[in-house]
Amino acid sequence: MLRISKITDYGTLVLTHMASMPEHLFSASDLAATLGLGVPTVSKVLKLLGHHGLVLSVRGLHGGYRLGRSPDQISVAQIVDALEDKPFGLTECSANSGVCSIETSCRIRANWQRINVVVRGALEDVTLAEMVRPVPIECVIKPRLADAEPTARLGRQK
Amino acid sequence: MLRISKITDYGTLVLTHMASMPEHLFSASDLAATLGLGVPTVSKVLKLLGHHGLVLSVRGLHGGYRLGRSPDQISVAQIVDALEDKPFGLTECSANSGVCSIETSCRIRANWQRINVVVRGALEDVTLAEMVRPVPIECVIKPRLADAEPTARLGRQK
DNA sequence: GTAAAGAGTACCAAAACAGTCCTCTTTAGG
DNA sequence: CCTAAAGAGGACTGTTTTGGTACTCTTTAC
Numbered sequence: 001m002l003r004i005s006k007i008t009d010y011g012t013l014v015l016t017h018m019a020s021m022p023e024h025l026f027s028a029s030d031l032a033a034t035l036g037l038g039v040p041t042v043s044k045v046l047k048l049l050g051h052h053g054l055v056l057s058v059r060g061l062h063g064g065y066r067l068g069r070s071p072d073q074i075s076v077a078q079i080v081d082a083l084e085d086k087p088f089g090l091t092e093c094s095a096n097s098g099v100c101s102i103e104t105s106c107r108i109r110a111n112w113q114r115i116n117v118v119v120r121g122a123l124e125d126v127t128l129a130e131m132v133r134p135v136p137i138e139c140v141i142k143p144r145l146a147d148a149e150p151t152a153r154l155g156r157q158k
Numbered sequence: 159m160l161r162i163s164k165i166t167d168y169g170t171l172v173l174t175h176m177a178s179m180p181e182h183l184f185s186a187s188d189l190a191a192t193l194g195l196g197v198p199t200v201s202k203v204l205k206l207l208g209h210h211g212l213v214l215s216v217r218g219l220h221g222g223y224r225l226g227r228s229p230d231q232i233s234v235a236q237i238v239d240a241l242e243d244k245p246f247g248l249t250e251c252s253a254n255s256g257v258c259s260i261e262t263s264c265r266i267r268a269n270w271q272r273i274n275v276v277v278r279g280a281l282e283d284v285t286l287a288e289m290v291r292p293v294p295i296e297c298v299i300k301p302r303l304a305d306a307e308p309t310a311r312l313g314r315q316k
Numbered sequence: 317g318t319a320a321a322g323a324g325t326a327c328c329a330a331a332a333c334a335g336t337c338c339t340c341t342t343t344a345g346g
Numbered sequence: 347c348c349t350a351a352a353g354a355g356g357a358c359t360g361t362t363t364t365g366g367t368a369c370t371c372t373t374t375a376c
Contacts, residue, residue, distance in 0.1 A: 001161075001162075001163055001242055001243070001244050001363080001364090002160065002161070002162055002238065002242055002244075002246065002247075002248065003159075003160070003244065003247070003248060003249065003250065004159075004160055004248050004249060005159055005332095005333070005334085006333075006334065006335095007333085007334075007335095009249060009250075012266055012270075013266060016265075016266055027351090027352065027353090028352080028353075029352085038335070038336080040335065040336050040337075041334080041335060041336085043353080043354090044334090044335080044336095046353085047353080047354065047355080050353090050354090057352095057353060057354085058343095058352085058353085059341075059342045059343070059352065059353050059354080060341090060342045060343030060344065060351080060352065060353080061342085061343050061344040061345075061349095061350070061351050061352065062343085062344065062345095062351075062352075063342080063343075063344095063351080063352045063353060064352075064353085065353085076269075076273065080160065084159055084160055085159070085332090085333095086159055086160075086161070088160065089160075089161070090160070090161060090162050091161065091162060091167060092161065092167075107174070107289060107290070107291075108170055108171060108174055108289055111234075111284060111288065111289045112170075114284070115234065115280050115281065115284055118276070118277075118279075118280035118283075119276075119277050119280055121276075122273050122276035122277055122280070123273060125276075126269055126272070126273055130269065131265060131266055131269045132265070133265075159332080159333090163363095163364070163365085164364075164365065164366095165364085165365075185320090185321065185322090186321080186322075187321090196366070196367080198366065198367050198368075199365080199366060199367085201322075201323090202365095202366080202367095204322085205322080205323065205324080208322090208323090215321095215322060215323085216321085216322085216374095217321065217322050217323080217372075217373045217374070218320080218321065218322080218372090218373045218374030218375065219318095219319070219320045219321060219373085219374050219375045219376075220320075220321075220374085220375065221320080221321045221322060221373080221374080221375095222321075222322085223322085243363090243364095
């Protein structure tokens, strides 16, 4: 359905927050409390990020996590790769379905891969450093394409 | 998980096949047989496509479907819009989670929207007409991530 | 009037997600 | 060297999505 999973969303949140103090050591429970997420959830995210070197862990008493490299060396694509369980791609290579015998399907797949390249480029283009930087345009009022719910909770952040 | 759903995949297949004979009237069962898909599945796809004007239906005996407009007027984005049930966007606006009160989350969301724009642009850029055109490269053996031949039109990144 | 074709809706099984929990290892501090 | 805090690694489970089907109604050529 063309969405990133919740866990990836959490990942960007966690990493963005950590990027604001790149040298600081954060415990999972600290982060959970600060970001308003569950401790087990944050732990899971951090474990996965650790596997890909996006964060470094320090075990033992007074352990925690810190950023694995500088924020401008971490792209959104890397976060997605670390947290989404399936490999990147808009389409499953439908290679094993019988459909592949139809000659048109081959052309279709090639075109989807072309699209994939562009999408991935977009994800690689945005780094954590940019996520942290204040956004030029004001970001509060701007509605999403189909933002129906008029909850006013966004008003507090200016 | 950053994938299009199967139904969208089927939709591109069906439309691509129809685009090869834009004036011809196809019955759902014809298409199902040709493409090796189930009749109910193809029906579902065609019904949804019809709601968005991508195909026109002719009811009654000897009825069927034909393309709603010329292949170069149908973009992949339109197919996605017709067949994915949630509105386009990589992220749910996490509006209702408590996370929104954190000030960084606003910046993150703005950045995700930037990414959304690029992704959507990629989908809007590819038309059915292009999907039908023979692909320059041979496409059978080529593995997934390997190819990155940047088409001039698509090369928006960097 | 009938049969073929689409329209609309409801339903169910399977897969994916999200979140939690449990046990084991590491390590600072007393 | 014992303890408690923190991470590592799995396993598990309830819920949501999805994919596919089925059933009934409407339309229309002959």
